Amino acid sequence: MTITVDHRSSGTRWLAPGSFGRLLGIGYGVVVYAIFLATLLYAVGFVSGAVVPKNIDTGTVWPPSVALCIDLQLLGLFLAQHSGMARRGLKRVLTGHVPPLVERATYVLCASLVLILLFAAWQPLPASVWQAADPRAIAAIRSVSALGWLIVLGTFLTGHFKLLERKQKVLNFAGRVTSVVAFKTPGLYRFVRHPLYLGFILAFWATPSMTAGHLLFAAVMTFYICAGIWLEERDLLAFFGDRYRQYRARVAMFLPGLF
Template sequence: MNVTPASPLNRLWTLALGTLRPPPGAARIALALAYGLLCHIVFGLAVLAMMSAMFFGMSESFGRVPAPWSVLANIALIVQFPAVHSLLLSSHGSRFLAKLAPMGHGKTLLTTTYAIIASIQLLAIFAFWTPSGIIWWRAEGTGLVLICAIYTLSWLLLIWASFDAGAEVQSGALGWMSLMQKIRPVFPDMPTRGLFRVIRQPIYVAFALTTWTVPVWTPDQLGLALGLTLYCLVAPTLKERRFARRYGDRFAAYKHRVPYAFPTLRRVKHHDE
């Protein structure tokens, strides 16, 4: 008998309902709430910083490193994100993350801790970038309206893909909500629904799209877009290796029928896993 997996929204709703009625344990609950509050505040700040900074083509930020060191500082900001992000996804990185929470709750809070660090990394890029002061092109009039609509659509695609992959994991909520309920975190199954029917890496593709659909173009924005797009095309190969080990033939079949990053016109019959 085939069992239909719960939708991402249903999983998040179930997790949230359980969080409202946590088992006793004042210290555990306080720790979970503290991590959750920190996670979502930093996550929100990182998203707002990214949206606003790229809207102005990285021409408005708080970085003030003098030239020519500003170029090296900006490159370092770009490189630190994929380097640390990918390292923490490795087995060694997971063991390190598991040590970053007190009271022996590191493993439970793994996804929350990871989201906090990733959010701080993103916030660093967009808050501390040193603008070059050069603006190549700025959209105006009807073009500005059109590009703003496309920019908004790119962000909506990123949000959609994140929900398809499991919003509780992508936002870091899985860890602290599981700790609140005193349960072991249960990760969503291999995503194959929604945008994952079209391509295997919709989150990375949507993330890259946000860097190319901005209304202001500068040397800063071009460098950022090239660097993060390269990461978005290469990094998922490491993720797919982990999926291949975890899901075996299921992932092999999914990989065979769904393209990596670019949709194809060929009509493919999909079977839900």
């Protein structure tokens, strides 16, 4: 598919090769993605209950109704930001004034800040849902959780954004214009269609000690992931057509040979 770019737009002029604005935009993107990576690494400890000073099961214990209300609001804020800023209408408005690189970095920054707020303000719901006792079972569950996080980190670093290239992907760090968007399936995408989401689901649910608060977090995030998959696949079918339709028929959603 050919993409035409209006070089008269303020965003394109602002990011003209050699301009101070372009250098500033690249620096902004680097700082934002460093914040994002730190936030993602903190999320590993927050969900798994390791290393970080505050995790999903620590903090002042409020009455369950109060804690539930606060946590639902935090989750709702994250879902609203994450989905609202991803809408095409808002993206069109933003990219009319700033380059796509800056628009994407701003989205990532806002998502990181909302996650940081969620980590800081999350209220524990300590009621036990399940508790593994056998050391071998605990080790196996923790191994599944670690595998999930490795899939998440590996997918982000090796292929997630390449697979999801969109019409707005017209700029790169060299200042060139991308005229053709290629459909690629790097790494684990050759075996499952949504390795990133698979990694998150494994990481959220594989815990030897499931509390009510952890269950709330895992359930809401899993629901959001499933809704996101439906919307994402609809967009991919519309954009790539038969190429993605054939890929979907050939490759499982989560588990090869099953679904």
